[in-house]
Amino acid sequence: MSEQKAKRLAIVVDDEAIARKMMMFALQHEGFQCDQASDGHEAMQLIASGDYDLVVTDLAMPHKNGHALTVELLKLENRPTIAIHTSVIEPRIVKDLMNRGVDDIVYKPTNYAAFAAKMVAMVQRRISRRDAKEMLTQEKASTRADSKQWGASDLDGLKIKSSSPSAPVKPMTARSVNALGVESLPFSADVIEACRLACNPNSEIGDIAAAIGREPNLSAELTRLGNSSFYNRSGSNLRLEEIVVRIGRRHVGELALALNASSSIRDMAVTSMNVPLAWQRSLAARAAAKILISLKKNSSANAGILLSAAMHSLGRMVLAKAFPDDMAALIDHANVSGEALATLEHRTLAVTQSESLARLLNQCQIPKDIIGPLQFIDMSYRQLESLDPADREGAELVKVAVLMGWLAVGKWESWDLIEIPPVSVLQQYCGGSVAGIVTRTRDALSEMMAEFGDPDGLFDASDARNPCCYHCVGESDFDIVQLLLPAMGFMPSASAAPESAMMVVNALDVTRRQLSKHVSTLETRRGLVLARSGQAVRVQPNRTVHTLPCSFASLAEAIPHPSISVSKMLS
Secondary structure, X not given: OOXXXXXXXXXXXXXXXXXXXXXXXXXXXXXXXEEEEOOXXXXXXXXXXXXXXXXXXXXXXXXXXXXHHHHHHHOOOOOOEEEEEEOOOXXXXXXXXXXXXXXXXXXXXXXXXXHHHHHHHHHHHHHHHHHHHHHHHHHHHXXXXXXXXXXXXXXXXXXXXXXXXXXXXXXXXXXXXXXXXHHHOOOOHHHHHHHHHHHOOOOOHXXXXXXXXXXXXXXXXXXHHHOOOXXXXXXXXXXXXXXXHHHOHHXXXXXXHHHHHHHHHHHOOOOOOOHHHHHHHHHHHHHHHHHHHHHOOOOOOOOOHHHHHHHOOHHHHHHHHHOHHHHHHHHHHHHHHOXXXXXXXXXXXXXXXXXXXXXXXXXXXXXXXXXXXHHOOOOOHHHHOOOOHHHHHHXXXXXXXXXXXXXXXXXXOOOOEEOOOOHHHHHHHHOOOHHHHHHHHHHHHHHHHHHOOOOOOOOOHHHOOEEEEEEEOOOHHHOOHHHHHHHHOEEEEOOOOOOOOOEXXXXXXXXXXXXXXXXXXXXXXXXXXXXXXXXOOOOOOOEEEEEEOEEHHHHHHHOOOOOOOHXXXXX
């Protein structure tokens, strides 16, 4: 047997001979070597004497059913990939198996060819994850033996202070991140199934409603939304089937994941991350996306916008939960160095957190157009210019929605990346004023948080007590910096301020000549000029230039604050 085949040894467990043969034929076509068993007892005898990479099992079988077999397999130290292939649709069993860690559940009748192709990818990911784990274990053992490495991590030359001197942290790698499987996503099988069905034009409305109904929280949220005045002006309570029709089946599919993403973030336990802040941002970004979509005249390119905006915080949360020590080390380094966490992640990994999340959703068979924007939203606005118009528009719209949402929340992590969109982008998506979008988003966020019983906690701009002389050289209607300064403790004003107050000049998106002409009319107090990286700027001797993008902490540190330390400004 070749090494490749040895890595693809499968067993099909089903009491129906025809189902076994059809599944085996499909798996063999994809390169698997297959054995078969008619019940769980027979399967365990074969598994005990073989090194299987894949087990495909039915649930309802004599002697030993598929649930009992799966539970036993999940206890194995190096367990195989486990897929349930059944006609038994019982939500309690499905939830139990998914919570225990089963890899996939599909219902008969089945597209055997598609299922087999998916199994190839799932088995290979588990093999890669196992290999990566073994490699990291060996590296940790080697590190413990070398006292010079004690208490430090080496991330591509970055010396990051370990949070625990007795437990050296080795960095996650692109290989280990790519080995993450769908089990790392905080979604139930019912939510994923609801999205799949809603995005399939051949599925029945009743089946979509049934899948939604099996997830109580999702059902409640969609029922509340569908019976809101926006979708239901009659005043009567609509059933789920009617709500799916009113909202639109494909939009319902996207909303199912977006709503579940926000609630999942709220319930995640991630020690290195500010979970309440991530949850508020997810809600706010989704609200901002909805507002921006309503401003667009062409609604044909809106697929995936709400989902990508809501999920922007989820990718990093998934990484932090899967690699807690590594992410904590990266955050520690970001706090010390003043760099943005996104910059460190990009330097350390070959894949961004959003790209990783998009890959996991693709494994769940979520339509590509729904998850499309997630693949690109970590790219800079300049990089997005190289994409085709549809991909660029989706990614830009999500990036703007996320920023509007974060501004509405008003709280920042020190390592947040501050990336200001070009004025041309803001003009395209925000209509008349970014301040108006932020206000509308904040109002929508307050309503949502009140529904969750958490009406407080948003940043109050009136807390910014320190005056700041502020001038925007460019378009004032699309001025983001003015909205950022209160979170840093400053109340920006163009009027007179004490001599000790810093002057901040927003010179983003202006030419060198425009800036020189504008600055000549300003008073000569000391100050700071904000420019884009690579922008040609000439300033007076008593003013310095600070370039964006940068971290929130870097920008805050560039503006001397008379009374509040940067650490107190941060959430």
